[in-house]
Amino acid sequence: MSSSNQPASSPSFVFGPVPSRRLGRSLGIDLVPMKTCTYNCIYCQLGRTTHPTLERKPYIPEEPVIRQLETKLATLSSAPDFITFSGSGEPTLNSRIGDFIAEVNRLTTVPVAVLTNGSLLHHEAVREALQAADVVIPSLDAAHPSLFQLINRPHHSLSFSHVLQGLKKFRNEYAGEIWLEVMLCRGFNDDEQHVEKLRSEIEKIAPNRVHLNTVVRPPAEEFAFPLTREQMEKAVQILGGNAEILPPECPSPAAKVHGPIDREVLLLLQRRPCSLEDLSRAFGVPEKDMAAALRKLRDKGAVAYNVYNRTVFYKAGQKIGNNLSPGR
Ligand code: SF4
Structure with a gap:
């Protein structure tokens, strides 16, 4: 675990609403x-993954999650577009994800989405657990095992054929929406032949939508490069059908934040590096005010930054835990 990503001393399991390019x-x-x-x-x-595992277990206590969700829903001025299981890793590793989805459905009519890498869908228990979600967003970046190893660097006991089988089985059993994400990295999985092979695998999975993405935020490895717009358009043409390029920005309006925004900014930065522009848009705060808030957080060590693609990205700093008030 990089020290900049240490969990807060009082964990907050619920964060946002954050602007999402797919989910509003x-x-x-x-x-x-x-x-x-x-x-x-x-x-x-x-x-980089600091806890590589295939072990499904509860990982976190249920009660504070539900309490935090109830409090958050009660304080929002308008309902979010989605409640999304995502964040600090692979959510289907949590063996109670089905119970959490059921609990969310009991509390609210807001649709539920699950962002998953899809690697555990070959387990019947995982496929069953996701049945009550409205949208499942799995990923598939490679059409053959060697590229799978190069790009996704899976746990050593995970086989590519199991991942593909899991995705296909899930499609056969799940009546909700499947939006498949394909992340393209220049020089790895973007050549024409490979994208054609991906298309034939995707046809067998039959997702409702295919979202093409590329590296837009600082990656784990500096050799993971984005595609140009032109290269993305070429890939989307090859994939055809229901494939589309994810828009660079979220179309939804900013979230209304009650009280100081520092905590909300830090909760977001724990899970996603953001530019000043991202944060300003996400919280509906003018850039100069957000820049002032970030300067203060940086001085306290709660926020760090790096430059990627000529853009400054802020992320959680080493002392973030000292700057988060107790989880609600
Ligand atoms: S991008 Fe890959 S490594 Fe990172 S959380 Fe998703 S599946 Fe795991």
């Missing part, structure tokens, strides 16, 4: 500690 205003629920995943993707915006 998305209220996030984080079911695993930073950074617990079955993969270690070269492009991961959370950095």
